[in-house]
Amino acid sequence: MTQPNPHEAAKETINQVADILKLDDWVRESLLNTHREIKVSFPVEMDDGTVKVFTGYRVQHNHMMGPFKGGIRYHWDVNLDEVRALATWMTIKTSVLDLPLGGGKGGVICNPKEMSKKELDKMTRGFARRIAPVIGPLVDIPAPDVYTTAEIMGWIADEYSRCSGKKSPGVITGKSIKDGGSEGRVEATGRGGLFVLQKYLKEIGDNLKGKTIAIQGFGNAGSIFARLAFESGAKIIAVSDSSGAIINEQGLDILAVIKHKEKTRKVGDFPGARNSSNESILEMKCDVLVPAALENVIVRENASKIKAKLILELANGPVSSAGQKALEKKGTVVIPDVLANAGGVQYLIMNGIKT
Numbered sequence: 001m002t003q004p005n006p007h008e009a010a011k012e013t014i015n016q017v018a019d020i021l022k023l024d025d026w027v028r029e030s031l032l033n034t035h036r037e038i039k040v041s042f043p044v045e046m047d048d049g050t051v052k053v054f055t056g057y058r059v060q061h062n063h064m065m066g067p068f069k070g071g072i073r074y075h076w077d078v079n080l081d082e083v084r085a086l087a088t089w090m091t092i093k094t095s096v097l098d099l100p101l102g103g104g105k106g107g108v109i110c111n112p113k114e115m116s117k118k119e120l121d122k123m124t125r126g127f128a129r130r131i132a133p134v135i136g137p138l139v140d141i142p143a144p145d146v147y148t149t150a151e152i153m154g155w156i157a158d159e160y161s162r163c164s165g166k167k168s169p170g171v172i173t174g175k176s177i178k179d180g181g182s183e184g185r186v187e188a189t190g191r192g193g194l195f196v197l198q199k200y201l202k203e204i205g206d207n208l209k210g211k212t213i214a215i216q217g218f219g220n221a222g223s224i225f226a227r228l229a230f231e232s233g234a235k236i237i238a239v240s241d242s243s244g245a246i247i248n249e250q251g252l253d254i255l256a257v258i259k260h261k262e263k264t265r266k267v268g269d270f271p272g273a274r275n276s277s278n279e280s281i282l283e284m285k286c287d288v289l290v291p292a293a294l295e296n297v298i299v300r301e302n303a304s305k306i307k308a309k310l311i312l313e314l315a316n317g318p319v320s321s322a323g324q325k326a327l328e329k330k331g332t333v334v335i336p337d338v339l340a341n342a343g344g345v346q347y348l349i350m351n352g353i354k355t
């Protein structure tokens, strides 16, 4: 399958909206560009004594509404265009919610699954030192994203505090409670997704009871959404992570799946479900499909095979522009990422941007 350039997709969205809203050219142009982009590299001594040089990015898309805001991703496929797209979507997301925040995003090219905790700690601090001059509690406030955790946020806060010479937990959100984080932040993105889905169903005179749901991605966003939807009466018939999918049309016991994943580090081989491929989950017969992993998983080539009539975008950019057009043609409703996964950033404001 061809992988569309996510930044081109984000720019296409800006252009479409600019046409509809008849925005001034300079506003359109500003939104098509980023305020600032930095690429950093830094050496890290690995556990075996070798020194590896890592590359990372911080893209600050727009701060017309307030400090740049957006997560940091650790993934082997991180690249500048992906980070630009994610930063652009953050600006749209904070604006959709009318928050006093702008949009930014960061990423480091690495495979955190193959790194020890000590290596991750050193790499994180190396990245934090490089971006320290351009972030800050009133300037740019990062957060977790794919394969970054509350503990990693704590390391960034700590390293930034060293660089700035004063304790600055407010430089980053999504930290653990002991590092100054907020109660409920871990659940906020999944919970926000559930609220948006319930609201949509109510609008069309329906509800969640007994709805069959398939979820791709079982990390922070996906697994918490799965648990909350399960507890609210939905029937989760399939979930997946990077190692594959599990399916049970009668409904999965999500609390047991979460325990199984904690124990084995994967959803696969869950007793009472059959294993399947990650791609197959997208094409399952279900009421609601929830992509909650990475971008561009529904594209022109597979859009015709999607059977769900409703898609809740918990991941950022999981449906490409061409995929979206193909889905629209067959009447599939897509609840967009900039609303569906905005619970995390919305939650900050409800807490007075505490941390």
Ligand code: NAD
Residues within 6 Å of the ligand: 144, 145, 146, 147, 148, 189, 216, 217, 218, 219, 220, 221, 222, 240, 241, 242, 243, 278, 292, 293, 294, 295, 314, 315, 316, 341, 342, 344
């Ligand atoms: P995470 O690291 O906690 O979880 C990612 C999940 O995706 C894991 O279960 C992983 O196994 C799975 N995954 C990775 N590659 C996959 C693949 N090729 N196929 C299927 N599954 C795969 O990350 P997260 O924080 O849950 O982020 C997931 C998505 O949600 C991202 O698009 C992120 O930008 C978006 N998002 C997250 C938050 C948040 O607060 N965490 C907020 C808004 C948006």
